[in-house]
Amino acid sequence: MKIYNEKDNYDSSSQINGLHLFHSLSTRPLVNHTKRYHNEKAINQLWYTAWSILSAKKIFPSCLFNLHTDSLGAKLLEKLPYDNIIVDLDNLDTHLNLFASAKFVALESEPLGAIHIDGDVILTNPLAENMLNYEQNEVIVQNYEKTYLRELSLITPIIPNAYDLFGQGSFCCGIIGINNQKLKEDYINSYWKYSSILKKNSKIVDSIMESSPSVIFDLLFEQSNLYSLCVKGKYNVKRLCRNLSNVFEMRHMGISHYIAAIKHYEENITKCKAAVKEMAPEIYERLCKAEMEGLE
Secondary structure, X not given: OEEEEOXXXXXOOOOOOOOEEEEEEOXXXXXXXXXXXXXXXXXXXXXXXXXXXXXXXHHOOOOEEEEEEOHHHHHHHOOOOOOEEEEOOOOOOOOOOOOOHHHHHHHHHOOOOOEEEOOOEEEOOOOHHHHXXXXXXXXXXXXXXXXXXXXXXXXOOOOOOHHHHHOOOEEEEEEEEEOOHHHHHHHHHHHHHHHHHHHHOHHHHXXXXXXXXXXXXXXXXXXXXXXXXXXXXXXXXXXXXXXXXXXXXXXHOOEEEOOXXXXXXXXXXXXXXXXXXXXXXXXXXXXXXXXXXXXX
């Protein structure tokens, strides 16, 4: 495993040979969350990220698996079996509501066809490799999702044509791969465009979040935006399951996604910690310490 700092030149131009996966983890929103709410939910994301890479490497030891993170993330997770850790998120300066921004930095750096899996996605058996094969498709996503009407109504004062941009539907991007260069560029560029608009209107966004703390505008910029681009460009999309209620289909094919609040259920976090302890005792001790002392 090699650690690349931002000043280093991580070469992402090589052709993909076999399964190529990557994580992204910015600790900035996690640190902010623990400071504001003083709970363990933010640190749970670190537990799942550790379980995700350990499980993937146990099942697919020859797969290439990278991590894009910041200096604190590299310090906490450097003992995990990533092939490369790229420290390129220290200067990430998007609005804290945009949890997916780290994913877009990583997506921009990785080669065409590489697949991002969220840190709470666990590969559980070799059948997952068939699911993560593009076949004749240009895009891989987890599933179709609804139109996010609440976020649409709240973002409209900032982006007046939001319904036209984001109102057609959404893809869950817990797993996302793009194998078309134009789509990849359009997707990344449009995300940073919307991110910039949000940052310029940060006072309005902060006010919205005060009254609606659970609002997530990344549902629009990441998930609804991808759906709109795929429809407009007539790209072939592989959905790993039909919709969120059919996520159990993926489990039978070797992929489990502990999405949203599910990851914080006591039985699930206990299972996660036990898996990390069994596969990587040193990481287990390090994350236990972070739980007790907080993120620094």
